[in-house]
Amino acid sequence: MKTIALVCGAAVVVFFSAGMASGNQPDARPLDLLGYALLAATALGLAWLPRRPDLALATCAGAEAGLFALGYALSLWAVPALIALFSAIAAGRRLAGWAGAAFLVAVPGVAAAVRWEADVAIAVVIWALLVLVTAQPAEVSRARRAYTEEVERRAEEAERTREEEALRRAQEERLRVARELHDVTSHTVSVIALHAAVAAEAVERAGGPPEAAAALLVIRTSSRQALAEMKAVLGVLRPGTAAPHGLAEPRRPSPGCAQLPGLLRTAGLPVTLGVEGERRPLPPAADLTVYRVVQEALTNSIRHANATTATVTLAYETGAVTVRVDDDGQGSQAPRGHGLTGMAERVAAVGGRLTTGNAPDGGFRVTARLPT
Incomplete structure (x- = not known):
C-alpha cells in the first residue's frame, strides 16, 4: 500500500x-x-x-x-x-x-x-548540488543501517557464544558428577550389597536370629535398588554411553505406585499400605512423584524421627491423587534435614501441594496432593 x-x-x-x-x-x-x-x-x-x-x-x-x-x-x-x-x-x-x-x-x-549559456550552466551546477545533497544523506543512512546490523549480529553471536559456553559448562559438570557417582558412590554401594549378601549367608549358616537375617536382606535389596537407580541417573548424565561389551542394557521403568509394596517391604520398619478409591493408572510424572514422596518420608521417619511403625494411605480422587504418610516418631520436634524441601520442590514441579506437620494421634504426617 x-x-x-x-x-x-x-x-x-x-x-x-x-x-x-x-x-x-x-x-x-x-x-x-x-x-x-x-x-x-x-x-x-x-x-x-x-x-x-x-x-x-x-x-x-x-x-x-x-x-x-x-x-x-x-x-x-x-x-x-x-x-x-x-x-x-x-x-x-x-x-x-x-x-x-x-x-x-x-x-x-x-x-x-x-x-x-550562463544561466544554463548555473542551473546545471544547482542541479548537481541537489543530486549530491540527495546522495550524501543516503550514504549516511546506509552506513547507520550497516552499523546497526553489525551491532545486532555481534550481539546475537555473543548471546549464542554465552549459551554454548553455558551448555559446555553444564555438560562438564554432568560428566564430573557422573564420574563421582560411578567411581565413588557406586563402588561403595556395591561393596555394601556384596557384604550384606555374605553376612546374610553367614547368619543363616550359624543359625542366627531371624531379625538379623531380615535386616541384612533389606540392606542387600535396598543396595541393589540403589545401584539400579544410580545406573539410570548415570544414563541421564552421560547420554549415549553404551553398556559393557557394547550391549545396551534394558532401561528400567520409572518406579511408581505399582512398586510401593516392594518399597514398603524393604523400608526398615513395619509399614501398612491403605488404598482409598478405585485404583487407576496415573500420569508418569505423578506416579513417580508418589513413589518418591513415600520413599523420602519413610527415610525421614527412620533417620530423624526414630519411628517404629508407619502407615501409607493412597487416596484416588476425581482429578487428583493424595498420598499420606504417618509415623509414630517424634513429630515436628525431630530434625528433618533437606528431605522435606526436596519433596516440596518435586511435588510443586508437577503442580501439586505438600503439607507436613504433627499427626493428630502423635508422630509426623506428610501429605501430598497431586493433580492427575
Missing part, C-alpha cells in the same frame, strides 16, 4: 507540475503522447523501490533524460529520480546509486556544454 500511495503521489506531482510548466515555458516542446508516456514512466518506476531500487533508479533516470533531451518543459519530473537515487544508495546498492547520480548530472551537463 505504501508503494502504491508513493507512485500515485508522484504521478500527481509530475503530471500537475508538467502541465503548469508547459503554459509558462513557450519555447519548450508541447506535451504529446510521448511526453505523457515519459512522465508516466518517471512515476511508475517507483513501483520497483521495495525490491529493486536500482531498477527503479534506472527507469526514472532514463525517463527524465528523455524528457530533458527532447526539450519538454522543465518541471518536477526529476523528483521520482531523486527518490529512487536515495533509496538505491540507502539500500546498499552503492555502485548503481552513484552511477545513477553521475548519469543524472551528466545529461544536463552535456547539454550545457553543447549550448553554453
